[in-house]
Amino acid sequence: MVYSLPEEVLEHVFSFITSDKDRNAVSLVCKSWYEIERWCRRKVFVGNCYAVSPGIMIRRFPELRAVELKGKPHFADFNLVPDGWGGYACSWIDEMSRAYPWLEEIRLKRMVVSDESLELISTAFKNFKVLVLSSCEGFSTDGLSAIASNCRNLKELDLRESEVMDLSGRWLSHFPDTFTSLESLNISCLGSEVSFSALERLVARSPNLKTLRLNRAVPLGKLSTLLHQAPQLVELGTGAYSSGIRSDVYTGLSKAFLGCKELKGLSGFWDADPSYLPALYSVCSRLTTLNLSYSTIRSPDITKVIGQCPNLQRLWVLDHIEDSGLNALALSCKNLQELRVFPSDLYAADVNVTLTEQGLVSVSQGCPKLQSVLYFCHQMSNSALITIAKNRPNLTCFRLCIIEPRTPDYLTHEPLDIGFGAIVKHCKNLNRLSLSGLLTDRVFEYIGTHAKKLEMLSIAFAGDSDLGLHHVLSGCESLKKLEIRDCPFGDTALLANVAKLATMRSLWMSSCAVSIGACKILSQKMPMLNVEVIDENGSLDSRLDSCLVEKLYVYRTVAGPRSDMPGYIWTMDRESANRI
Amino acid sequence: MLQWLSIRTKGEENGVVGWPPVKSSRKTLCHRGGCGGGSKSTYVKVQMEGDGIARKINLNLHHSYNTLVHTLAQMFGKCNEDVKLTYQDKEGDWLLAGDVPWGSFVENVKRLKLVKKT
Numbered sequence: 001m002v003y004s005l006p007e008e009v010l011e012h013v014f015s016f017i018t019s020d021k022d023r024n025a026v027s028l029v030c031k032s033w034y035e036i037e038r039w040c041r042r043k044v045f046v047g048n049c050y051a052v053s054p055g056i057m058i059r060r061f062p063e064l065r066a067v068e069l070k071g072k073p074h075f076a077d078f079n080l081v082p083d084g085w086g087g088y089a090c091s092w093i094d095e096m097s098r099a100y101p102w103l104e105e106i107r108l109k110r111m112v113v114s115d116e117s118l119e120l121i122s123t124a125f126k127n128f129k130v131l132v133l134s135s136c137e138g139f140s141t142d143g144l145s146a147i148a149s150n151c152r153n154l155k156e157l158d159l160r161e162s163e164v165m166d167l168s169g170r171w172l173s174h175f176p177d178t179f180t181s182l183e184s185l186n187i188s189c190l191g192s193e194v195s196f197s198a199l200e201r202l203v204a205r206s207p208n209l210k211t212l213r214l215n216r217a218v219p220l221g222k223l224s225t226l227l228h229q230a231p232q233l234v235e236l237g238t239g240a241y242s243s244g245i246r247s248d249v250y251t252g253l254s255k256a257f258l259g260c261k262e263l264k265g266l267s268g269f270w271d272a273d274p275s276y277l278p279a280l281y282s283v284c285s286r287l288t289t290l291n292l293s294y295s296t297i298r299s300p301d302i303t304k305v306i307g308q309c310p311n312l313q314r315l316w317v318l319d320h321i322e323d324s325g326l327n328a329l330a331l332s333c334k335n336l337q338e339l340r341v342f343p344s345d346l347y348a349a350d351v352n353v354t355l356t357e358q359g360l361v362s363v364s365q366g367c368p369k370l371q372s373v374l375y376f377c378h379q380m381s382n383s384a385l386i387t388i389a390k391n392r393p394n395l396t397c398f399r400l401c402i403i404e405p406r407t408p409d410y411l412t413h414e415p416l417d418i419g420f421g422a423i424v425k426h427c428k429n430l431n432r433l434s435l436s437g438l439l440t441d442r443v444f445e446y447i448g449t450h451a452k453k454l455e456m457l458s459i460a461f462a463g464d465s466d467l468g469l470h471h472v473l474s475g476c477e478s479l480k481k482l483e484i485r486d487c488p489f490g491d492t493a494l495l496a497n498v499a500k501l502a503t504m505r506s507l508w509m510s511s512c513a514v515s516i517g518a519c520k521i522l523s524q525k526m527p528m529l530n531v532e533v534i535d536e537n538g539s540l541d542s543r544l545d546s547c548l549v550e551k552l553y554v555y556r557t558v559a560g561p562r563s564d565m566p567g568y569i570w571t572m573d574r575e576s577a578n579r580i
Numbered sequence: 581m582l583q584w585l586s587i588r589t590k591g592e593e594n595g596v597v598g599w600p601p602v603k604s605s606r607k608t609l610c611h612r613g614g615c616g617g618g619s620k621s622t623y624v625k626v627q628m629e630g631d632g633i634a635r636k637i638n639l640n641l642h643h644s645y646n647t648l649v650h651t652l653a654q655m656f657g658k659c660n661e662d663v664k665l666t667y668q669d670k671e672g673d674w675l676l677a678g679d680v681p682w683g684s685f686v687e688n689v690k691r692l693k694l695v696k697k698t
Contacts, residue, residue, distance in 0.1 A: 078598035084635050084655035114634060135603075137623060138636045161605055163623050189605065293606070342606060376600065403600050434601075460599065485598070536654065564633065567657035 004032070011040045020045050039063060046070070047480075047505050049087060049111065050530065053559040054095035066105035066130070067096065073508050073553055074458075075483055076110055077135065080510055080551070082536060084566035086112075089136075093117040097124035105130035112136070118143030122150035129181075130156040140165035141192070148174035155208075156184040169194035169217075175202055184211035188237050188268065193217040204229040213237030216270040221249045224256035231259045238268030241276055241295065253279040265289035267316075274301040284308035288335075291316040293342050299325040299354075307332050313369075314338040319355040319376060326359030330366025339363055340374040343403060357384040364391040372397040379410040380437055385419025389426040398423055399434035405461035405486075408438040415439055421446030424454070431478070434458040444468035448475020456481040469493035473500045483508040490548075491518035498525050506555040510534075514552050517545030522554070523572035530557050531572040532565070540570050626692035628656040628663075639686050645678050652694055663694045 005013075014037055017023055027037040043066035046052060057067075071087025089111045096103055103125045113136050121128060128151045133139075141164060147157065148171055169192040175182075182202065187194070196218070203209060209230050214223075218239030227233070243249045253276065257263070263283045272295035287309045292302060299322040306312065306325070312333040319341055321329075329336065341355070357380045364370060370392055380402050389395075409416055416437040424430060424447050431453055435443065439462035447454070448471035455478050463469070469489035472482065474497060482504065490513030501507055501522075516533070523531040533540065534551035561571040622639040635655055642648045645665070653660035665677040669688040677685065677692075 075598065077603050078601045079604070080598040083637050083641075083651065088633065090633070112636065138625075138634075161603065165623055165625070343600060343602065376602075401600055405596070405599065458601075460601075566635075566655045568654050 007036055010036050014040055018043075042066060043105070044068070048555050048557075049089075049092065050559060050562050051505070051555060051557045054092045056558060058095060058099040062099070063102075064100055065103060066107075067092075067100075067103065068105075068107040068109075069111060070109045071111035073483065073506065074110075074481070075485070075508055075510070080485065082534065082566075082568065085534070085569070086562065086564050086566075088138075088564060089113045090117050093120055097121075101125065102127055104128060107132040107134070108136050109134040110136065112138035113143070115139050115143035115146070119146040122146040127153055129153055132156065132158040132160070133162045134158070134160045135162060137163035141167045141169070141171040141190075145171040145174045148172065149176070152179065153181050154179070155181055156211075157182075158184060158186040159189050160186055162189050164190055166190055166192045168192055172202065173198040177201075177205070180205050181208065182206040183208045184235075185209070186211065186213040186237065187215050188213040190215045191217070196222055200225060200229060206230070207232070209233065211235040213267060214239040216240050216268075219243065220253070220276065221246065224249075224252040227256035227260055232262055233260055234262050235265040235289070236260075236263060236267070237291075238266070238270075240271045241269045242271045242273035243276070245275075250276060250279055254282070258282045261286075263287070265291075267291035267294075269295035269297075271295070272297050274298070277301060277305055280305075281308055285310065287312055289314040293318055293340065296320060296344065303328040309333060311335055316340040316342070318342050318344045320344055321359070322354040323356055323359040323362070324354070326355075327362045330362040333367060335369055336363070336367040337369050338372040339367075339370065341376060342374075343376040343401075357381055360384070361387050361391075364388040369394070371395060374399045374401075374434075376401045376403060378403055379407070380416060380419070381409045381411045382414065382416055382419035382422075383411065385416065386422040389419075389422035393426045393428065395423070395427040396429050397432040398427065398430060399432065399458070400436055401434065402436040405436070406438045407436075415442070417443040417446065421450075424450040429453050432456045435462055436460060438462075440464050441468040441471070444471040448472055451476055453478050455479060457483070459484045459487055461486045463487045463489060466490055466493035470496060473497035479503075480505045482506075484510070484512060486511045488513055490514050494518055495521060495525075498522055501554055502526060502528055502556050504556070506553065508551075508553050510551040512548075512552075514549055515545060516540055516543060516547050516549055519549060519552060519572045520545065528556055528558070529554055530561055533570045533572060534568060535570070536568045622686060624689055624691050626652055626655075626694065628658070629693065629695045631656060637692070639689070644682060645685075649677075652692070656694060658694070658696075662697055664697055666693045666695055667691065668693075 014026060017026060023037065023041060027034045038060050039062065041061045042064060044057060044061055044064055045068045047070050049069045049071050069092060072081050072085060075081060087110060089108055097120050104127055106121065113133060118139055131147060172194040203226050210233060212230065212233055214237055216239050220241055220243040223238055257280050260283055264286055266287060269292055274297050284305065285308065288311055290309060290312060293316040298320050302317060302321050303325045306329050310332060313335050314337060321341065355377055357377060360375050361384050371394055373395065408414060417440055420435060420443050430451060433454055441464045444463060454476050457472065457479065466489055470493040473493060494514060495518055519531050519533055532553045533549045534553065535549055561573060623636050624639060625634045626637050627634045637652065649665050650660050653663050666674055667677050667689045668674050668691045670690060
């Protein structure tokens with residue numbers, strides 16, 4: 001007996017399926033499900049903007065309301081990707097402006113966005129609601145003026161960590177007086193001062209405002225005014241958190257925080273003056289997120305704050321917290337899920353020895369829900385890593401950065417292979433790992449053997465030979481993104497694992513041992529990959545196939561080679577491979 | 581048989597580009613007395629005559645007109661002998677780059693344009 005449900009019923013059922021993975025699975029069941037699903041898909045995530053073209057996306061999904069795109073490779077965050085690489089949002093926004101008049105949400109990460117594109121967004125999409133520009137660049141406050149002036153139904157404007165050409169703070173005043181729908185505003189990356197009265201009026205007429213992240217230029221003395229206008233805030237990013245010795249500012253601030261009964265997350269705290277910290281003690285018991293990583297306050301003051309936050313789930317902090325602060329964290333914050341410890345003084349002559357591996361071991365011991373770690377430090381030992389692994393088999397993200405490359409176990413002077421080996425062996429759900437310290441091919445053998453759920457791996461200054469890379473490519477079944485710098489990995493491992501690259505989103509290799517010839521062969525064997533060589537030393541044609549490439553970026557695509565590359569990037573194609 | 585060398589490029593104070601892996605917005609915090617909260621990069625738009633796509637460049641990574649013109653020419657696939665660099669200053673005027681000291685240029689430049697030498 002064969003029968004099928006009417007389309008409308010299936011569509012209704014599909015409307016409850018929101019995760020991208022599940023939607024993709026639904027579309028693979030059969031042709032009619034594929035058809036029904038594609039017409040009712042409302043949001044799409046494109047992890048690499050060059051993996052597909054806007055046209056292909058639009059043809060398949062004609063009724064989208066939300067699009068998320070990512071552009072540059074992750075290592076662009078650390079200046080490894082030269083200017084002009086690409087990641088232009090322009091063609092996407094142009095085509096979407098024609099295809100999706102009802103588009104509501106655009107989220108871009110590491111893309112180049114122009115003012116013209118922002119103006120187009122503000123006029124083409126009548127019901128535009130959410131704009132998130134994460135680590136983007138290429139636009140100025142003029143583009144923001146257009147968004148402010150024209151997007152009548154805007155709910156969210158989030159500029160997190162974007163590089164904005166800051167021409168003036170006047171753009172904020174362009175939100176019309178009739179505009180009252182704002183729910184989330186993040187301007188923390190902007191340098192210019194915005195008109196405070198415009199900001200205050202905007203906050204006052206936004207009853208649904210839940211997230212407000214100010215920039216450093218908003219003085220502490222004015223913060224209480226804003227908080228009184230928005231006691232319903234859930235997430236607050238302060239501006240500069242100091243004001244000289246002003247008891248009236250302190251009292252005002254204290255009173256304002258007392259009124260914020262919904263506040264769960266705090267960030268900002270530039271130039272933080274510890275004497276103003278007690279003003280926020282009244283909200284500490286409810287805090288789940290605390291980002292102190294832009295403040296230089298010392299361990300005793302950090303400890304006092306943390307001691308009042310038993311519900312803390314996420315803490316971002318500088319290494320000023322020291323081992324003593326991390327010990328206190330381990331005692332007070334039993335619900336901690338994510339810890340990020342950033343380095344404070346990278347170029348100091350003497351190293352800050354009071355943050356060591358012990359702090360991380362304490363937290364791994366005391367915080368049973370700890371899942372995600374980012375930790376910068378100067379020393380590590382295999383025994384500490386093994387202890388951490390055994391304490392916290394529930395880790396899903398482990399990023400360790402020992403600041404000096406190739407630093408061995410400080411106790412035994414051995415490589416840190418067995419330490420990281422323990423991490424991948426015990427933490428069976430690890431999906432993201434960043435390695436550092438002295439590492440041989442052995443660590444990659446452990447990773448290939450055990451890290452079966454690993455999706456993203458970052459490697460620097462590690463390994464001895466191609467065997468290391470081969471272990472990773474042949475063993476890590478779930479690998480999506482692999483980024484490698486300054487490792488002796490080369491042609492043999494790459495060419496032995498060509499098929500693997502089509503199962504991954506992307507591979508980045510810089511300052512490794514990959515030759516031009518291998519890139520040509522790879523490209524010839526795998527037509528569904530773009531094999532891009534980045535080399536600022538002049539044309540590749542004049543060089544032998546045995547010459548090494550500076551940087552290599554390989555990614556799978558259905559859109560063919562891209563046409564917007566600057567002069568120092570070459571796509572290896574089958575023609576050049578045939579010209580051997 | 582190791583033909584590989586770690587490339588140590590100038591551009592970072594400790595000699596290795598992009599290490600440790602800290603975003604630039606955090607790095608400005610790290611310098612003694614410095615604090616983040618606003619970008620310390622100087623990004624300007626740059627266009628090539630005849631090319632519709634505007635790019636962007638961080639002037640803080642350059643210290644002379646030579647390296648700037650060289651990088652820009654490469655970005656647009658041109659030879660630096662074939663192009664001239666012009667810029668728009670804070671007053672809105674378009675000028676030929678190279679006449680004023682580098683420091684003043686960086687303070688006053690609002691956008692750049694590469695034109696072909698005829």
